[in-house]
Amino acid sequence: MGLKRLFFGSIIIVLFILCGCSNLGETNEVTIDSIDAEEVLTLDPDADIFQYDGVIYETNIEWVEDLSLTKDVQIGEIKTKNDISTDFVDEMSNKLPVGAKIFSTKERGDILIVESDGKILKYLAIDEG
Numbered sequence: 001m002g003l004k005r006l007f008f009g010s011i012i013i014v015l016f017i018l019c020g021c022s023n024l025g026e027t028n029e030v031t032i033d034s035i036d037a038e039e040v041l042t043l044d045p046d047a048d049i050f051q052y053d054g055v056i057y058e059t060n061i062e063w064v065e066d067l068s069l070t071k072d073v074q075i076g077e078i079k080t081k082n083d084i085s086t087d088f089v090d091e092m093s094n095k096l097p098v099g100a101k102i103f104s105t106k107e108r109g110d111i112l113i114v115e116s117d118g119k120i121l122k123y124l125a126i127d128e129g
Contacts, residue, residue, distance in 0.1 A: 035056055035126050035127060036088070037056055037086045037087070037088035038086035038087075040058060041094070047094075048095045048121075049093065049094055049123075049126075050091070050092060050093035051088040051090055051091070051092050052076060052102060053090060054090065055125045055126070055127075056088070056125075057123035057124060058124055059121045059124075061124050064111060064123075064124045067108075068107075069106070069107050069113060069122060070105060071103045071106075071113045071115075072103060072104040072106045074101050074102065074103050075104050075112070076101075077101050077102055078091055078093045078096045078097065078098055078099065079091040080092045080093075081093055081096070081098055082094055096114060096121075097116060100114050100116035100117075101115045101116075103115065110124060110125040111123065111124050111125070112125075
């Protein structure tokens with residue numbers, strides 16, 4: 001009986017080791033969380049930002065301004081303005097007026113174009129990369 005227990009005990013230990021070392025078909029993903037309004041405004045209190053789809057977008061970034069981008073479809077508009085707190089929700093800005101239209105761009109997924117008061121502004125998605 002002792003040899004049988006030792007054999008089955010060994011098999012169970014080997015199975016635990018194999019299962020522990022395997023990810024059982026799962027993939028490991030690295031995700032980069034988006035930075036929030038508080039973090040951006042702490043670094044630059046004068047930043048011109050808005051939030052869309054959980055992501056903070058910022059304008060007046062030199063290399064983004066130099067890009068030639070084509071406005072695509074309208075995906076939203078600024079619904080609220082918040083220039084007193086860093087608690088942001090989607091379609092909220094700190095400087096853009098309510099009603100400013102948000103467009104995707106044909107060339108890049110991380111840059112949005114905003115049309116406001118006859119001006120075209122380019123906003124880059126800000127992440128903690």
